[in-house]
Amino acid sequence: MSVLRALVSVLGISAAVADSDTLKTCLKDTLTDSGRVAFKGDVFDHATAVNPYNLNLPVTPAVVTFPASTGRRGTLLGDVMNRLHDAGGRAMSHGTCPQVGSGGHFIIGGLGPTSPSAKKHPDVFWAIKGAASGFGIVTEFKVRTEPEPGTAVQYAYTLKVGSTKARAQLFKQWQDYVSNPKLTRKLASTLTLLEGSMAITGTFYGAKKEYDALKIDQQFLGANGSAVVSRDWLGSSGTLAWFLLFDFQGYTNDIATDATSYAYRDVSIWLQPYSINLLGPVTKTQTKFLDQVNKLVTNDKAPYAAYPEYVDPRMSHGQQAYWGSNLRRLEQIKAEIDPKNVFRNP
DSSP states (O other): OOOBOOOOBOOOOOTTTOOHHHHHHHHHHHOOSTTSEEETTOHHHHHHHOOOSOTTSOOOOSEEEOOOTTTBTTOBHHHHHHHHHHTTSEEOOOOSOTTSBHHHHHHTSSSSOOOOOSSSSHHHHHHHHHHGGGTOBOOBOOBOOEEOOOOEEEEEEEEOOOSHHHHHHHHHHHHHHHTOTTSOTTEEEEEEEOSSOEEEEEEEOSOHHHHHHHOHHHHSTTOEEEEEEEOOTTOOOOOOSEEEEEEEOOGGGGSOTTSSSOOOTTOSEEEEEEEOOTTSSOOHHHHHHHHHHHHHHHTTOSSOOOOTTSOOTTOTTHHHHHHGGGHHHHHHHHHHHOTTOOSOOO
């Protein structure tokens, strides 16, 4: 079995002593390999390592650490999957965005696995599985892998739907289909709403014969597309300027709500509205568009459930929206191990 070796390290530096020299000493003692860390002021290493992903929220990190081949946080998910694939055809549960950092994916998103300890700091381990940025720094991960599925079916159907009423009806049909509790867990499905059309895409982890028996193309009138058998577990990805995604969850819902700090195990479908400005920061017009989409879906009622990986600094009730029924326990753990709020999301 291929394994990502792991070490979980929680740094308890108080605000009073967390100055630049103390931070440098701590990290240099911890990260002994040469070239593993760059501090603010190291003009070349630090400047070239900082890649801003959100121009609307400028952040300059005090320090940048570089992952090694043992699966440390900061490694991009796509790189991890490629390494596992090359190490004997191994795989693990994960999302579909290769540019997502594995750290946030494992310890906030609720989609990937972490390996908790019931004996050593169990409360801290519970907290980092869904809210890690407020509790410590995870330096490495140990992940159980499984053999790759091998054959899979990637499907894509585009539907040219004219009226708003017709699009709404199609969405209801898809929602009813994926909400069926008897639907196989081998199926992943996403409905994408574009300006002039809708698309239903996803992957079936099994043989083409099994997929054909689902008759997905017959579930939605006007579907025009295909299903392709793929023996490439890693698949492909694309991008659009703006789009709305409705994602169907699966096995993550089998886990108890209080098993980890990620609370929303009862959610069947997540809405992900995207608006991208390729020329600079997101504009006020784009932000207003996304706000209106959210209000339409939630009926403008707060608090509502929100995915903790997508942080919105404008959300007045963010903590309740992100962690729901698990927020109270998180607050109790936070008060015990980090009363000065050293670890916090900028």
